[in-house]
Amino acid sequence: MARLTIPSPPQTQGLSSKTFCPPPLDGSLLFGQISEWHEQHSPHHRLFTYVDDTDRIQDITWSDAARAIRAGAWLARECVPWKQEMGKAPIIGILAASDTIPYATMVMGIVHAGYVAFIISIRNSPAAVAHLLNNVEVNHVLVGREQASQDLIQEAIVMLKSQYSSAGIPSVSAMPVYEDLYSPLSVPSLADELPCSLLSLDAPTLILHSSGSTAFPKPIIYTNRRVLELGTTPYYGELDITGLVFSIHMMPMFHSIGIMHVILGASCGIVTAVFAPKSPPAAPTTETVFQGAKACGCDIIIVTPAFVECALESWSRNPEYVAWLATLKFLWFGGGPLNKEVGDFLSSQGVSLCMGYGLTEAGCISVFIPARSYPDWEYIPFNPAITAHMLPQGDGTYELIVLASERDHPCLINTQVDGVDAYSTSDRLAPHPSLPGFWRIVGRTDDQIMHSTGEKASVVCVSNALIN
Incomplete structure (x- = not known):
């Protein structure tokens, strides 16, 4: 034992x-x-649920x-x-x-x-x-x-x-x-x-x-x-997610988010909705993912980084799709940005957006599933199980550093904070202007260059300005 x-x-x-x-x-x-x-x-x-070739729900x-x-x-x-x-x-x-x-x-x-x-x-x-x-x-x-x-x-x-x-x-x-x-x-x-x-x-x-x-x-x-x-x-989160049906139809299992759902099925009893077993497996499309999630009666759809833009933009153009998405507990996305216009539109139509932020090296940084969605969907609260240190970058943004603690040990240790082992993420975050404890991801510390004057500038912002 x-x-x-x-x-x-x-x-x-x-x-x-x-x-x-x-x-x-x-x-x-x-x-x-x-x-x-x-x-x-x-x-x-x-543990799993799917729709078979006869459109019947099958459970494992x-x-x-x-x-x-x-x-x-x-x-x-x-x-x-x-x-x-x-x-x-x-x-x-x-x-x-x-x-x-x-x-x-x-x-x-x-x-x-x-x-x-x-x-x-x-x-x-x-x-x-x-x-x-x-x-x-x-x-x-x-x-x-x-x-x-x-x-x-x-x-x-x-x-x-x-x-x-x-x-x-x-x-x-x-x-x-x-x-x-x-x-x-x-x-x-x-x-x-x-x-x-x-x-x-x-x-x-x-x-x-x-x-x-x-x-x-x-x-x-x-x-x-x-x-x-x-x-x-999830035990440190805001919602009892046992028995909720999560669509991971578009999630490849070699992605850390896919593996995370295997772990959560075992630890807290989420139900994972997937495509019916086939060899070779069916390639997901925005249409088959939507239909599969709807047929399985999903509560939450997980949108992968590769699908964030194409899936959500495609779904947002179909009023029937938007109406059904508004019945979900959450439309969860992570690993990549979502066009603000698309996100604002979906939010205005009653779709509960949840932006997830996690790292293979450090786990789930944001609250996994919040109790409710927030109008400022681009901002996230941190998972209470992690210990975060915010290192000022001199421009109103902060680098997130995750400290090891009794209940959370990042897989990779690359720095120390006051003698405590930690993982420096190189991610830059900005605080919400009026909601304490909410943060927005704005870029990477290696996106910045320092001029001879000591001033810092974002390579991305400079590039966008030159293009425009």
Whole structure:
């Protein structure tokens, strides 16, 4: 049993649910064990929901998912045989455009096996993938069956052999599809008796990576402790979100927001609405995302960075769409800016906008889901679980620095504040002129240049002025 070293969060989730029993998040139970907790305590609570080809709602409960997760763990151990006495846990990468349900299930299965799941974006170049495989020392890669993913891993391994002569070459196998995990006949019955491997609270369990927009992507390690800390995020929020249906139809699972919803399904019982399992998976469009979210009866739609502009602008032009969006608890967007005119219009039509602000390195910075929307939708309040230090930039803006604390430990530490470990985000924020505690993201500290006079100027603002 793991030592209790994580402060128990306030009991704000699952208060009125008849099907969900919140798991302990104090370290007495690790993320890899939570599926078996829910199999016993929340068997009929929904984890996933989708609309099938006959337009009927299909649900996957924790009872269904727990067995599939054990099947995933069994498959992981077939790929890389390992026992705890052998030392360091194997790292299994996932490089696939897989649909959500088998992807999320396999991630949880790898963790249940006591292995480390490494989530690799298929948007990386072969050189970037080779760099990550070498850096992380991946033992095995589950590769999507689509040709693009097959080509990507083959080119990456060629580069790995030629450019990293001392690197170990990972073995490769096909990413499991839905039937491989959820069909009663797909996995030996022995998988049902597969015990969860217990690792320490500070052992790695998930690895994500940075975007690699300015250099090769860097791996970001999530320990068991960090995953549990992220799972407590809604407990410090303003709304009991247990049982609410979140549409992540447009969210790729290799994005940190996608993985966050896997964690929150386990920690506080959100229901994730997705596309029906298909191989190859359906590519999301603004139309199919809207129809899927509506058919699943979603309470909240999550809009990805890549879809922020095109989806919301497209939906805002359709009065019927806007009318339905106004019935949602929230239209949540993050990872990119929203045109102010579009946002103001949607807000004026009664659409509750919620801008999320988070970082792979530091977790959810804003309140995850507020109790209500605010007219000034561009501004956010901070998540009470984090400790923020605002460093003045001399122009009315501040750099956000997230301090480590008893209940929150950023994955990356790159500075200290008064002797306390911290993560310097390089994000510049401006305070609301009249609402204390509300902030707007205005840019990056590296967007600024300092003149010989000592005056600072924003490169973006100067560029826009020259263009205009």
